[in-house]
Amino acid sequence: MDILTAIKGRKSIRKYSTKPIEEEKLNKILEAIRFAPSARNGQPYKILVIRDAAKKAALRKELEAPAYFEDAPVLLAACGLDHAVMNNGQIKDTIDASIAMAFAVLQAYELGLGTVWTAGYDGEKMKKALGIPAQYSCVTVIPLGYAAEDPDPKPRKELNEIVCYDEFKE
């Protein structure tokens, strides 16, 4: 599968089979994270791989989150460490962890696995439920597993709505 096919084919999945993920597939996804670029190659994050059913259930309860937090066989929590603001005003670990997880999401799709990015939950509650130390941020928790739904693709803006050439046009 070429990269643009993966980018265009991926969709957020919010219903999962409880079928376990092959270790080999999980490792490929973690490798995609490992090889993602980061500011000054710092890789300022830890990825917490949650497979324990009790931990997933506790997290779902704490966040009042949908069933996919429990049904998906794996949750990947991206925990950022370096909260420095870069010269461009952006926060280092949020950017770096997000790029790494975007790579993970695409690798997962190529392996036939579904994901959904989540950011709608209280970061402090996520840290508490997962035992993540105070100095880390919880950038996202992404369920990973075989899809139990096939949602319609979401529309995208046209290129001319998001791209301009040479001169900035609102």
Ligand SMILES: Cc1cc2nc3c(=O)[nH]c(=O)nc-3n(C[C@H](O)[C@H](O)[C@H](O)COP(=O)(O)O)c2cc1C
């Ligand atoms: C930064 C970010 C935060 C998101 N937060 C949530 C979320 O909390 N819950 C959820 O169900 N989907 C969440 N999504 C998924 C988006 O709703 C979804 O990517 C978007 O509607 C496009 O649909 P698609 O992923 O199927 O192409 C998030 C996506 C991004 C990139």
